[in-house]
Amino acid sequence: MDLHELCARLHRIQVSSMCDADKSLPVCDPLIRPMLADVTVAGPAFTVRAEGDLLGMVAALGSAAPGSVLVVDSGGDPRACSGELFAGEAARAGLAGIVIDGFCRDLRGIRRVGLPVFARGATPNSGTISGPVVVGTPVRFGGLEVRPGDVVFGDDDGLVVAAADRLAAVIDKAEAIERTEAGVAEAMATGTGLYQLTNAAEHLAARDHGRPSTFGYRSTTG
Amino acid sequence: MDLHELCARLHRIQVSSMCDADKSLPVCDPLIRPMLADVTVAGPAFTVRAEGDLLGMVAALGSAAPGSVLVVDSGGDPRACSGELFAGEAARAGLAGIVIDGFCRDLRGIRRVGLPVFARGATPNSGTISGPVVVGTPVRFGGLEVRPGDVVFGDDDGLVVAAADRLAAVIDKAEAIERTEAGVAEAMATGTGLYQLTNAAEHLAARDHGRPSTFGYRSTTG
């Protein structure tokens, strides 16, 4: 599966479904959260170091391929790494989003632009634009090591980052989980309970008696 | 007063009014906050341990009485303890809410369901569903010890938890405070100042002169 197809398919599902398909997917620190509601971002990482200086951001905006996600390591600097202008340029250039282990600013402008921006919060001041430029190297991000080209996948629940192959290996399973859960949610909306839709009662009884058992949805809901 | 009546009356007032009626009511860590706006939750605690495993949640959803609040102790585990499906089942089963000292997921789905869910935030991955089941025991929650049957009362401002008797003992006073404050708010909306509505000036003068005094609203506003 090519990267374009992978990202397009990720865009149609939830991050939580991928995490269910592969329980060991690397998840970022949940304090890095979307700055606007109801967003999904999926794309290859273009990494940037922005420790109090934003020339790397300027360089990245000029060289990242459309569809990329800028993955910004602020190195713990308290100043904003992106505002409305960078978000606007990223949107104009067709980038998929900007995710920052650090702060952003111009929250109103970012919301107006509509580009998915994830950060630890907002602060009004930003760094210099002097350099040096450090882009395209592995960076620390939200407790993970992110390499250029790793795929960033995020929504309201948070961010996962992994090699494209690893995500491609489980996306069929994630899509199947979504179909099953959509059926379950639909059945629940019409009044059917979780215990009728799953083997919960049998599973609990089996565990009580020390018998092996796996929790799951009844096949009729599959 | 029976529990049903207590919870129905709590539902009509603010948590802050109960905290004014009893200044020593136990308040949870404010980092545990509602995941949707404009919610109120009031009900007896059904406690669950969910330290990286959700079988206790499944068991709790099958056995908690309608009106209960699932009080979930994640033991500091970084994975989500509830998503859309558990929230949907809780709503279907008539539970009053789910409060988590830990994380949830499926924020969009939880908001769609509309059940009050409180948590430290969202993260996309969840634990196993293998067991053991630990429910109905005292748990640590947001800095408090919560026992099964304690009443959980929360709104946009946060959560208090206390024995039903303790809340029942002060709810009359809390309702009276709300009536007084509603009158004050109404008077302020028409331009009357806080100093005219309270004994603020006299109270400040008395304190200046070392005379005992208690701040309060003028009886005409009561």
Added chain:
Amino acid sequence: MDLHELCARLHRIQVSSMCDADKSLPVCDPLIRPMLADVTVAGPAFTVRAEGDLLGMVAALGSAAPGSVLVVDSGGDPRACSGELFAGEAARAGLAGIVIDGFCRDLRGIRRVGLPVFARGATPNSGTISGPVVVGTPVRFGGLEVRPGDVVFGDDDGLVVAAADRLAAVIDKAEAIERTEAGVAEAMATGTGLYQLTNAAEHLAARDHGRPSTFGYRSTTG
């Protein structure tokens, strides 16, 4: 420039523009954030100590001049320093806002009132109203020392606090930055890229070759 004119001009720009005009402006801890969206606050600080007791707040509401911002130091106390009633009285009295290094309560009421309130979050319980009154002294606030009369300027991105003279010295520059950036944002909205609107390419090349260079917008956009 008098204080009234300064605050009126601040009200029409973003905090981030002032931070660009003076990169060393003191910025508060970003965990102190607005409790309602799309707010701007600008006014001289009226300082209050409220370490578990709110008589200082009552005194401040009775003596702060219209246009003032109550700057509240909770001394780390976990209880709320302001709710709907104090916010309502502040609005009625023509104050510009309440900023709290600590917690507030009555979030729904505060949003109804519409006064800009900044805090670390919400919690339902508040302190006593017994005294002593400590107002009008220098306070610690979000990592800064704030003196009475310092100007507080905040919006969705956060808060800066500085002497009026210091802000007055750079507001022309901040307004010029806003005009330039508005032109840039407009050009970008019609499809022109950041690289065409700035000297980004030349600046990056100069830095690569060790030549001095300053990043900036092209004069045609100024």
